[in-house]
Amino acid sequence: MPVDVSPVVLEPIPATQDRQYDFAAIFGNRNPVELELGVGKGRFLIQQAEQRPDVNFVGVEWASRYFRLVAERAAKRGLANFRILRDDASHVTRHSIAPQSLHVLHVYFPDPWPKARHLKRRLINELFARQAAQTLVDGGRVCLATDHEDYAQQMEAVFNAAPEFKQVSRAIGEDAPEGVTNWEVKFRQQGRTMHKFEYRRLPRT
Ligand SMILES: C[S@@+](CC[C@H](N)C(=O)[O-])C[C@H]1O[C@@H](n2cnc3c(N)ncnc32)[C@H](O)[C@@H]1O
Numbered sequence: 465m466p467v468d469v470s471p472v473v474l475e476p477i478p479a480t481q482d483r484q485y486d487f488a489a490i491f492g493n494r495n496p497v498e499l500e501l502g503v504g505k506g507r508f509l510i511q512q513a514e515q516r517p518d519v520n521f522v523g524v525e526w527a528s529r530y531f532r533l534v535a536e537r538a539a540k541r542g543l544a545n546f547r548i549l550r551d552d553a554s555h556v557t558r559h560s561i562a563p564q565s566l567h568v569l570h571v572y573f574p575d576p577w578p579k580a581r582h583l584k585r586r587l588i589n590e591l592f593a594r595q596a597a598q599t600l601v602d603g604g605r606v607c608l609a610t611d612h613e614d615y616a617q618q619m620e621a622v623f624n625a626a627p628e629f630k631q632v633s634r635a636i637g638e639d640a641p642e643g644v645t646n647w648e649v650k651f652r653q654q655g656r657t658m659h660k661f662e663y664r665r666l667p668r669t
Contacts, residue, residue: 469535471542474522474549477560484562490547491520496567499524501553501587502574506534508645509570513538513546519567523548524556553587561599569596569606573647576612588619590626597628600665605632608661609643611651616659623663633662 474490477483487497496519500509503523513521523546525531531550538546549556553574577585588608596606606623610616616636623629635641640658642648648658 467536467539469539472538472546472548473535474547476549476551479555479559484560486562487520487565491545495520495545497522497565498568498570499561499566500570500572501557502526502571503534503548504530505646506530506537506548508572508643510534510537510541510543510546511644513543514541517545520545524551524553526550526552554592557592557595557599563598564601566599567601567604569600571607572609572643572645573611573651576610576615578612578614586615586618588615588622590622593622593626593629597626597665602665602667604665606663609648610659611656613657613659619661623661628666629663630666631661632664633660635660
């Protein structure tokens, strides 16, 4: 029997509309909001939503197959503090998130786009750091992970150079705490090196 996914699905805001999500209205409370870009099969975010009912979680996923899978999993669990959105991560961070509306921004194993001619497609760049700074509350955090060394260097270079952020955690290889995203589990089994970084949004002056 098909699952009614409507309770957990957020409608994308079209590019033609000049508005942003009102999370307090969407969730019916003013609890902190954490957003994950590129959730894949959603293991991390669904687990978080189950364990922390006083926090609201929003996932963004471009691939319809994963989006649907995550929506069904969350709907089956009846998670009132979870929403999933099928949209492009860059579009969402640039246009759809109100200033100072996020407590944590999670980005785990974003596509590395290793070919030189595709580098500009990477999600984490200077513009992304500026948008993250705008959407996070003071003291909010950005949590990043990748198995791709060159992308790890780019992530650090971008956020270390951003005046709104301070690096609060840097863990590579065996020092990296074990995470639960589907890709992390897979990459660890393949013996790949984890790179994990956390940045704090400094208070606005
Ligand atoms: C390597 S997987 C990592 C998934 C998950 N974060 C994890 O660690 O298990 C990258 C995910 O990002 C999604 N993705 C790629 N480009 C995207 C975009 N522009 N907007 C939103 N999601 C995207 C992919 O469909 C895929 O699910």
